[in-house]
Amino acid sequence: MSDLKFTARAFSESPAKTVVETRSFKIIIDEPESLGGTDHGANPVEYVLAALAGCLNVVGHMIASELGFVLRGIEFELEGTLHPGKLFGTSSEKRAGYSEISVKIIPDADANEEVLAKWLEIVKERCPVSDNLTNPTSVSIELG
Amino acid sequence: MSDLKFTARAFSESPAKTVVETRSFKIIIDEPESLGGTDHGANPVEYVLAALAGCLNVVGHMIASELGFVLRGIEFELEGTLHPGKLFGTSSEKRAGYSEISVKIIPDADANEEVLAKWLEIVKERCPVSDNLTNPTSVSIELG
Numbered sequence: 001m002s003d004l005k006f007t008a009r010a011f012s013e014s015p016a017k018t019v020v021e022t023r024s025f026k027i028i029i030d031e032p033e034s035l036g037g038t039d040h041g042a043n044p045v046e047y048v049l050a051a052l053a054g055c056l057n058v059v060g061h062m063i064a065s066e067l068g069f070v071l072r073g074i075e076f077e078l079e080g081t082l083h084p085g086k087l088f089g090t091s092s093e094k095r096a097g098y099s100e101i102s103v104k105i106i107p108d109a110d111a112n113e114e115v116l117a118k119w120l121e122i123v124k125e126r127c128p129v130s131d132n133l134t135n136p137t138s139v140s141i142e143l144g
Numbered sequence: 145m146s147d148l149k150f151t152a153r154a155f156s157e158s159p160a161k162t163v164v165e166t167r168s169f170k171i172i173i174d175e176p177e178s179l180g181g182t183d184h185g186a187n188p189v190e191y192v193l194a195a196l197a198g199c200l201n202v203v204g205h206m207i208a209s210e211l212g213f214v215l216r217g218i219e220f221e222l223e224g225t226l227h228p229g230k231l232f233g234t235s236s237e238k239r240a241g242y243s244e245i246s247v248k249i250i251p252d253a254d255a256n257e258e259v260l261a262k263w264l265e266i267v268k269e270r271c272p273v274s275d276n277l278t279n280p281t282s283v284s285i286e287l288g
Contacts, residue, residue, distance in 0.1 A: 001227070001228055001229050001232070001234060001235070003225050003226065003227050003243075004225070004226045004227075004228055005223060005224070005225055005226075006187075006189050006190050006193060006223070006224045006226065006242075007193070007221075007222060007223045007224075008190060008193040008194055008197060008220075008221075008222045009219070009220065009221055009222070010194070010197035010198070010201070010219070010220040010222070011217060011218065011219045011220070012201045012204075012205070012217045012218045012219075015201075015202065015205035015206075016201070016202050016205070017201075018194075018197055018198040018201040018202075018220075020193075020194040020197050020198065022186045022190040022193065022194065023176070023186065023190070025185060025186040025190075027186060027191070027194045029194060029195070029197070029198030029201075031202060032167070036202075036206075037202075041169060042166045042167070042169040042171060043150075043198070043202075044195045044196070044198035044199035044202065044272070044273050045150050045195070045199070045272055045273065045276075046150050046152060046166040046167075046169075047171070047191055047194055047195035047198065048192070048195045048273060048276060049150060049151070049152040049164075049166065050152055050154070050162075050164040050166065050171045050173065050191055051173070051188045051189070051191035051192045051195060052188070052283070053152060053154035053162055053164050053173075054154070054162040054164065054173030054187070054188035054191065055188035055189070056285070057154070057156045057159075057160075057161075057162040057173075058159065058160050058162075058175060058180075058181075058187075058188065059231065060156075061156070061159035061160070062159075062180075062231075062232075062233075066233065071159075073155065073156045074155065074156045075153070075154070075155045075156075075288075076152075076153065076154040076155070076162075077151075077152075077153055077288065078151060078152045078153070078154070079149060079150070079151045080149070080150045080151075081147050081148070081149055082147065082148045082149075082150065082272060083145070083147050083148075084145055084148055085145050086269075086270055087203065087206075087270055087271075087272055088145070088206075089206075089210065089270065090145060091145070095275055095279065096269070096270050096271060096272045096274075096275040097271075097272035097273065097274075097275035097276035097279070097281065098150075098272065098276050098281055099147075099281075099282070100281075100282045100284070101281060101282070101283045101284070102283075102284045102285075102286075103283070103284065103285045103286070104286060104287075104288035105285060105286070105287055105288060106287070106288045107287070116287055117287070120285065120286075120287060123285075124285055125230075125240070126230055126231055126233065126240050127231075127240060127241075128188070128189055128226060128231055128240045128241035128242065129188050129189065129192060129241065130240075130241075130283055130285070131239055131240040131241035132189075132192060132241035132242050132277055133276055133277070133281045133283050134280060134281060134282075134283050135239065135241070135280060136278060136279060136280055137241065137242055137243075137244075137245060137277045137278060138243070138244045138245070138278075139196070139245045139246075139247070139274055139277050139278050140244070140245070140246045140247065141200070141246075141247045141249060141264065141267075141268055141274070142246075142247070142248060142249070142264075143248075143249055143250070143251070143260055143261070143264060144219075144221065144248035144249060144250045
């Protein structure tokens with residue numbers, strides 16, 4: 001299997017609003033008015049939670065199939081905690097991003113606790129977005 | 145400044161399609177048919193690129209304002225490289241997520257190279273999504 005490349009192009013429609021194009025899709029990102037935006041879309045850190053849920057869903061179904069149990073669906077509740085001091089330049093004590101992300105996964109499945117515990121371990125291990133958040137990822141950002 | 149909490153709820157509409165609700169917004173995540181989905185939305189790792197662009201835009205404008213130069217807009221080109229072996233369970237040699245993300249930032253600004261280089265350094269440092277990708281983040285995933 002060779003590497004997959006994923007790409008996106010984006011432009012700022014305003015200081016807080018970004019339009020992202022990836023394949024045939026357009027994604028609108030904004031901030032609520034309380035954070036200086038026009039509230040036309042979820043904000044960047046909410047999209048991080050969304051990406052994580054989407055990834056856990058795909059991988060969750062794949063692993064259920066590998067383990068051979070019926071998975072009718074999954075619900076997710078996600079929460080991220082972020083101290084805004086560094087972002088807003090008022091303090092550099094804490095990190096800029098989420099200090100903690102928590103996800104509650106509620107599978108609707110024909111499997112006992114032991115099987116679901118094993119399932120969850122494998123899902124965490126093989127979910128790309130979970131990997132990119134929990135482990136350091138090389139991000140090169142350069143002026144073009 | 146106290147911590148901010150961001151939340152999302154999500155459910156699987158199909159094995160590859162996830163509907164995410166955050167505040168008043170609905171985000172559709174899917175996979176292309178080549179990756180087992182119905183292609184109704186960008187996929188999870190494309191949303192990671194989108195979140196990063198959105199974050200760099202907001203922080204880019206904030207820092208330009210702090211440094212006192214005019215920033216009319218920013219364009220972004222993003223690319224992520226992912227080896228699918230671990231995700232699909234065919235190999236565990238390489239990590240599950242992006243091995244590398246690269247971002248080209250093209251600012252339309254009244255600022256010289258030196259100022260833009262300084263700007264970019266501060267943007268990278270204070271962008272929450274960039275921080276969550278480049279540094280390890282605690283992600284707790286539990287059965288609910």
